Amino acid sequence: MNQLPEIIRDFERVDASIVQQAAEFQAAILADVAGRRGTMHSRVAPVHERMKLAGPAFTVEVRPGDNLMIHAAIALAQPGDIIVVDGKGDQTAALMGTLMLSACKKLKLGGVIIDGSIRDKLELLDLGFPVFSAGFNPAGPTKFVPGRINHPISAGGVTIHPGDLVVGDADGVVVIERAKAPAMMSLATKKVADEAARIEAIARGDTGSKWLPAALRAAGVLKEGEEL
Numbered sequence: 500m501n502q503l504p505e506i507i508r509d510f511e512r513v514d515a516s517i518v519q520q521a522a523e524f525q526a527a528i529l530a531d532v533a534g535r536r537g538t539m540h541s542r543v544a545p546v547h548e549r550m551k552l553a554g555p556a557f558t559v560e561v562r563p564g565d566n567l568m569i570h571a572a573i574a575l576a577q578p579g580d581i582i583v584v585d586g587k588g589d590q591t592a593a594l595m596g597t598l599m600l601s602a603c604k605k606l607k608l609g610g611v612i613i614d615g616s617i618r619d620k621l622e623l624l625d626l627g628f629p630v631f632s633a634g635f636n637p638a639g640p641t642k643f644v645p646g647r648i649n650h651p652i653s654a655g656g657v658t659i660h661p662g663d664l665v666v667g668d669a670d671g672v673v674v675i676e677r678a679k680a681p682a683m684m685s686l687a688t689k690k691v692a693d694e695a696a697r698i699e700a701i702a703r704g705d706t707g708s709k710w711l712p713a714a715l716r717a718a719g720v721l722k723e724g725e726e727l
Contacts, residue, residue, distance in 0.1 A: 507649035508575060510661040512555035513677045517664065518579070520684045521675075522553035524691065526666050530673040532686035539655025539672040542588065542633040543614055548669040552610030552629040554581040556663045556674065560647040563589035563615070566599075568646035573599060575648065578607035581665045585652035586615020592638040593618035597626065604628040612665065612672055614654040631667050 521529065530538045545551075557580040559572045572582050582603065586594050595611065597619040603611055610629035616636040617623070623630055633655075649661040657674050659665070664680040666673050675683055715721040 503650070505645060505647050506571065506575070507661065510649050511677065512580075512662040513664040513680050515579070517680050517684060518554050521664055521666050521680070521687075522551070524666070524687045526668045526670050526673045528687050528690055528694075529666055529675060529683060532683050532690055533673065533675050533679070537657055537674040537676075539612075539614070539657050539674070541671055543612060543631050543655040543672055544633075545667065545669060546617075546620060546623050546630045546632065550610075550629040550631070551668045552581055552612075552631075553664070553666045554579045554609030555677075556581055556583045556659050556661055556665045558583050558585070558649055558652045558659055558661045560585045560650060560652050561587075561594065561615075562644040562646060563587045564592040564594075564640050565642065565644035565646070566594045566640040567642045567644060568648055569594060569599065570642070572648050573602055573606065573608075576603075576606070576608055579609045581609045582611045583652065583654055583659050583665060584611070584613040584615060585654045586613050586633070588614050588633055590616045590634040590636055592616065592640050593636045594640050595630075596639075597622040600626060600628055600630060610667065612654065612667065629667065631672055 557576045559568050561568050576582055593616045594613055595617045612631040614633050616634045617632040618635055618637055620635055651660050659674050662677045664675040
């Protein structure tokens, strides 16, 4: 029986043109047009609210508290890749800090997302490299437990395949399947335009939600013919 290697080096990434377009949208916009799916748990948050990232997922699975495979991922990832780590949500030890993340920046990676802890928060703010994590812990990791690279993983409650589109900002992280990402761009463009038009209407005094009465009737809150 054939068995996949623990490290998969070659995989299809979301097209660079799609990444460039996606980077212009808020994660919330992309999450909405993707059917309100693919958003990571809010525990996975940026080190600083101004941090943003967009790119293809380079997936890593580790055992809690061990970062051996993250070191391997840094050596293998390509410029623009977003290293996404399934750290099992563990916060008892940091998986990355200034040294590793400085290397990521030097290699021109697109960012790092860890469902686990990191450390050196103040130094990372100065580094100016986009990092999302589930928390901080001063304890360092071990470096001897095997894991997997570029296999499907689960991080922040979301399934991520290598090459999927990953976008993160102050609101959190959204993951869109690589094959579906191109179709989401036109939908996102339309939603941005629709929301801009709605904001203009609100500014003119049109604050009512036309859909609300029907929704309240459907929910049984209002009787037929009854208005707010």
